[in-house]
Structure formats: structure tokens, C-alpha cells
Amino acid sequence: MRLSHAVAALIIAWFADFGCIQAVTLDVKEGNSTCIKAELSATFSITYNTSSSTQTVQVSLPNSTVVDTGSSSCGTDDSPPWLVAVFGSGQALGLSFSTNGSLYSVANLTLQYNLSDTSIFPEANSSDVVTVVLPSIGIWATINTTYRCVSPSTFGVGGAAVTFSDMRLEAYMPGNDLSPTESVCTADQASTTAPTTTAGITTTEAPAPTPPGTPERGTYSVNNVNGTVCLLAQMGLQLNVTYFSLSQNKTIQELVNLTPNLTRSSGSCEASSASLVLTQEGSSTLNFTFTLNSTSNKYHLSGITLLANLPDATAPFSAGNTSLDYQRSTLGRSYLCNAEQTLFVATTFSLNTFRLQVQPFKVTTNQFATAEECQMDQDQMLIPIIVGAALAGLVLIVLVAYLIGRRRSHAGYQTI
Numbered sequence: 001m002r003l004s005h006a007v008a009a010l011i012i013a014w015f016a017d018f019g020c021i022q023a024v025t026l027d028v029k030e031g032n033s034t035c036i037k038a039e040l041s042a043t044f045s046i047t048y049n050t051s052s053s054t055q056t057v058q059v060s061l062p063n064s065t066v067v068d069t070g071s072s073s074c075g076t077d078d079s080p081p082w083l084v085a086v087f088g089s090g091q092a093l094g095l096s097f098s099t100n101g102s103l104y105s106v107a108n109l110t111l112q113y114n115l116s117d118t119s120i121f122p123e124a125n126s127s128d129v130v131t132v133v134l135p136s137i138g139i140w141a142t143i144n145t146t147y148r149c150v151s152p153s154t155f156g157v158g159g160a161a162v163t164f165s166d167m168r169l170e171a172y173m174p175g176n177d178l179s180p181t182e183s184v185c186t187a188d189q190a191s192t193t194a195p196t197t198t199a200g201i202t203t204t205e206a207p208a209p210t211p212p213g214t215p216e217r218g219t220y221s222v223n224n225v226n227g228t229v230c231l232l233a234q235m236g237l238q239l240n241v242t243y244f245s246l247s248q249n250k251t252i253q254e255l256v257n258l259t260p261n262l263t264r265s266s267g268s269c270e271a272s273s274a275s276l277v278l279t280q281e282g283s284s285t286l287n288f289t290f291t292l293n294s295t296s297n298k299y300h301l302s303g304i305t306l307l308a309n310l311p312d313a314t315a316p317f318s319a320g321n322t323s324l325d326y327q328r329s330t331l332g333r334s335y336l337c338n339a340e341q342t343l344f345v346a347t348t349f350s351l352n353t354f355r356l357q358v359q360p361f362k363v364t365t366n367q368f369a370t371a372e373e374c375q376m377d378q379d380q381m382l383i384p385i386i387v388g389a390a391l392a393g394l395v396l397i398v399l400v401a402y403l404i405g406r407r408r409s410h411a412g413y414q415t416i
């Protein structure tokens with residue numbers, strides 16, 4: 001992990017040297033005072049349809065990016081502070097913020113792109129302006145401090161992804177410049193302990209990855225608008241991703257464990273669908289969607305999407321599937337599976353779960369309801385029963401044999 005951070009840092013430095021990624025400075029003002037300021041580099045990876053196929057383009061936030069003063073605001077009682085940066089014809093990046101008095105965070109990230117801009121999207125068969133909104137992306141900091149994340153971090157869903165790097169950002173600013181105190185993102189905290197100046201690292205072969213072992217079990221929850229827990233989950237998670245490795249110049253398959261204490265959960269609970277979003281800051285966002293069939297009162301896991309920032313990959317890794325049918329259970333019950341389960345999501349991505357219990361609907365008093373256990377666990381329960389039954393059978397046979405033997409020998413004595 002440390003090696004890959006160092007490699008990522010070197011790649012960023014290399015790009016920065018050659019000017020491929022530009023840093024821009026954006027600020028939102030009200031009168032004379034600045035309320036949001038951001039210095040960052042960003043690249044977008046956008047997939048769109050042409051008449052014959054699908055294309056993916058990589059676009060960097062250009063130097064010419066400006067703040068849209070019309071839509072940006074420092075916030076009012078009804079609307080949160082919002083930074084909107086625009087570039088090209090109709091491309092925009094928006095960040096809205098929220099705070100609870102001691103922390104502030106990016107409440108949502110909006111990406112808008114204009115498919116009729118043929119300089120960026122050649123041969124697009126649509127001329128739509130597409131807007132995607134990503135809620136709760138896991139960028140947060142203590143109030144009156146600057147959020148700093150030099151390491152690249154990727155966010156996205158479906159066809160679009162944004163990778164930020166060299167990021168310094170503050171909202172609800174006490175002064176007109178970024179606060180000197182920094183809240184450093186986890187990815188940077190990890191990379192500061194890695195050797196930073198060993199140029200030789202780029203040339204050494206990446207060591208064969210050792211399997212990461214069984215992942216730790218994490219406890220995750222989602223709160224309702226009124227603050228009550230509406231979704232509960234406990235599980236160990238392991239990503240199995242297949243991607244093209246830059247250092248090895250070939251497609252490789254890698255197992256990555258989610259570390260619970262570096263993972264934050266968010267999501268939403270609605271009447272017939274619930275989502276759980278697990279964000280490992282700077283490296284991955286894993287999104288689960290549960291669907292309830294209110295006719296049959298059964299729910300299931302219907303969608304999984306993953307967006308991961310793999311330092312050794314050519315582009316942000318993204319894979320997903322919204323028509324899955326896993327973890328069927330009944331409304332008012334939780335779903336339990338202690339055995340390891342493999343959930344196939346896409347050709348390049350499957351998810352291994354360990355010691356899992358989830359309840360996406362009807363959670364009361366912060367606790368799991370009675371569990372419905374998966375078939376695999378029931379099968380494993382059967383093993384001791386079968387062994388037990390076999391042993392009991394054996395004892396019975398021995399006993400019967402002994403009794404018969406005794407009777408025979410009695411009969412023998414009588415004939416003598």
C-alpha cells in the first residue's frame with residue numbers, strides 16, 4: 001500500500017511537471033469576505049455514446065476555469081454554500097457544503113457536461129447537457145481548518161468520475177485566506193510515512209501481491225433525516241478487481257480489503273429502496289442498493305457499484321450492476337450470512353462478504369431484528385447434525401451388535 005502511494009505521488013509529480021494536470025484556484029465571495037476557497041487539480045473521466053459505440057474521454061479542469069458568480073453563493077438560511085466552477089461551453093463542477101458547527105463537509109458534488117461540445121465529445125450521438133449529483137463524497141474537515149488532500153481521490157457513479165489531486169479547500173472561512181491549520185486526508189497521512197524521494201521506486205518491479213487475508217468486520221449504519229438509524233450492516237468486505245496494471249504492463253486481478261476504521265458510511269432510506277454508501281477516503285466508494293417489493297414484503301440487494309482509485313491503473317476503476325438479486329429476505333427481518341459469500345457484479349469486479357448481517361428496512365431501536373440465515377449457513381449447520389446423527393447411528397449399531405452377541409453367548413452357555 002505504501003509503495004503504491006509513493007508511485008501515485010510520483011505519477012502526479014510527473015504529470016504536474018509536464019503540465020498535464022493544472023491547479024486552479026477558485027473562490028466564492030460575499031461583499032469583501034471570502035467564504036469558500038479551493039485550490040485543486042481535477043480530471044474527469046466521462047463515458048458517452050456515439051452512434052456506433054461508447055467512448056471514454058479524460059478531461060482536465062483547465063486554467064480557464066472560472067467561478068460562476070451567478071449560481072455560487074455563501075449560503076442563506078434556506079440554501080447551503082455552493083461553489084460552481086464552469087469551463088468550456090456548458091461544463092460545470094459544483095460543490096455544496098454543510099456544517100454542524102464543529103465539522104464541515106462537501107454535501108454533494110455536481111458534475112455537468114454538454115455533449116454538444118464536439119471539441120471534448122467528438123461524435124457524441126446526443127446533444128444533451130448531462131448532470132450527475134454525487135451525495136456524501138466523504139470530504140470533511142474541522143471548521144476553521146483547511147482540508148488538504150494531495151493524494152488523488154476519485155468520486156463518481158455510472159459513466160462519470162472525478163479525480164481530485166493537490167487539493168486544498170475550505171468553506172465557512174473565518175478569514176479571507178485558507179486557514180493555516182490543515183485537516184489532512186487519510187490517504188496523505190498514509191503516504192507521509194512512505195519514502196518520498198526514492199526515485200528508484202518507479203523502476204523496481206512491483207512485488208507479487210500477497211493475498212490480504214480475511215477482512216476485518218465493520219459496523220455501518222445510515223441515519224434517517226430525523227437522526228434515527230434506518231439501515232444497519234455488519235460485515236467484512238473484500239473487493240476482487242481485474243484491471244490493467246501500469247507497472248506490470250498487463251491485466252491483473254487483485255484482492256483489496258476494506259478497512260473499517262478508514263471507511264465511512266452514508267446513504268439514504270426511502271419507502272421501497274435504501275442505499276448504503278461506504279467511502280474509504282481517497283481510494284474507493286462502494287454503493288449498495290436494496291429494493292423492497294411491497295407486494296410480497298420481501299427485499300433484496302439489487303445493486304452494487306464500485307468506484308476505486310487504484311494507483312497502478314490507467315484510469316479510475318469503475319464497475320457496477322443494478323439488476324442483482326442477492327440477500328433475499330423478509331421485511332422486518334435481517335439477513336445473516338456468516339459463511340463467505342461471493343457476489344458477482346461485473347466481469348471485472350466481484351465482492352466477497354464475510355460474517356455479514358444487514359437490515360436495510362424497518363430498523364427499530366438501533367438493533368437487528370430476527371435474522372433469516374443464508375442457505376450456506378444452514379448447510380453448514382447441517383454438517384454437525386449429520387455427523388451427530390451418524391455417530392448416534394454408530395452407537396446404536398454397536399449396542400445392538402453387543403446385545404445380539406450377549407444373547408448368542410448366553411444361548412451358547414445354555415447348550416453346553
Ligand SMILES: *[C@@H]1O[C@H](CO)[C@@H](O)[C@H](O)[C@H]1NC(C)=O
Binds near residue numbers: 031032
Ligand atoms: C470592502 O472593502 C472596501 C475597500 O477596502 C471598503 O471601502 C468597503 O466598505 C468594504 N465593503 C464591505 C461590505 O465591507
Ligand SMILES: *[C@@H]1O[C@H](CO)[C@@H](O)[C@H](O)[C@H]1NC(C)=O
Binds near residue numbers: 047048049159
Ligand atoms: C448509451 O446508450 C445506452 C442504450 O441506449 C443507454 O442505456 C446508456 O445509458 C447510454 N449511455 C450514456 C452514457 O448515455
Ligand SMILES: *[C@@H]1O[C@H](CO)[C@@H](O)[C@H](O)[C@H]1NC(C)=O
Binds near residue numbers: 049054126
Ligand atoms: C446513441 O447510440 C446508442 C448506441 O451506441 C443507442 O442505443 C442510442 O439510442 C443512441 N441515441 C440516440 C439519441 O440516437
Ligand SMILES: *[C@@H]1O[C@H](CO)[C@@H](O)[C@H](O)[C@H]1NC(C)=O
Binds near residue numbers: 114115117118129
Ligand atoms: C452546449 O454546447 C453548444 C455547442 O458548443 C452550445 O451552443 C450550448 O449553448 C451549450 N449549452 C450550454 C448549456 O452551455
Ligand SMILES: *[C@@H]1O[C@H](CO)[C@@H](O)[C@H](O)[C@H]1NC(C)=O
Binds near residue numbers: 108
Ligand atoms: C446539491 O447541492 C445543491 C446546492 O446546495 C442543491 O441545489 C442540490 O439540490 C443538491 N442536490 C442534491 C441531490 O442534494
Ligand SMILES: *[C@@H]1O[C@H](CO)[C@@H](O)[C@H](O)[C@H]1NC(C)=O
Binds near residue numbers: 100101102103
Ligand atoms: C458534528 O458531527 C461530528 C461527527 O458526526 C460529531 O462528532 C460532532 O459531535 C458534531 N458536532 C455537533 C456540534 O453536533
Ligand SMILES: *[C@@H]1O[C@H](CO)[C@@H](O)[C@H](O)[C@H]1NC(C)=O
Binds near residue numbers: 101143174
Ligand atoms: C472559527 O473562527 C472564528 C473567527 O476566528 C470564530 O469566531 C469561531 O468561533 C471559530 N469556530 C470554531 C468552531 O472554532
Ligand SMILES: *[C@@H]1O[C@H](CO)[C@@H](O)[C@H](O)[C@H]1NC(C)=O
Binds near residue numbers: 224225226228
Ligand atoms: C423518523 O422518520 C421516519 C420517516 O422519515 C419515521 O417513520 C419515523 O417514525 C421517525 N422517527 C421519529 C422518532 O420521529
Ligand SMILES: *[C@@H]1O[C@H](CO)[C@@H](O)[C@H](O)[C@H]1NC(C)=O
Binds near residue numbers: 253347350
Ligand atoms: C477473483 O476473481 C477472479 C476472476 O473473476 C476469480 O478467478 C478468482 O477466483 C477470484 N478470487 C477470489 C479470492 O475471490
Ligand SMILES: *[C@@H]1O[C@H](CO)[C@@H](O)[C@H](O)[C@H]1NC(C)=O
Binds near residue numbers: 249
Ligand atoms: C507492454 O506489453 C506489450 C505487449 O505485451 C509490448 O508491446 C509493450 O512494448 C509493453 N510496454 C511496455 C512499456 O513495456
Ligand SMILES: *[C@@H]1O[C@H](CO)[C@@H](O)[C@H](O)[C@H]1NC(C)=O
Binds near residue numbers: 262
Ligand atoms: C485501524 O485499525 C488498524 C488495525 O486494527 C490499526 O493498526 C490502525 O492504526 C487503525 N487506524 C486508525 C486510523 O485508527
Ligand SMILES: *[C@@H]1O[C@H](CO)[C@@H](O)[C@H](O)[C@H]1NC(C)=O
Binds near residue numbers: 295
Ligand atoms: C413483487 O412480488 C410479487 C409477488 O411475489 C410479484 O408478482 C411481483 O412481480 C413483484 N414485483 C416486482 C417489481 O418485482
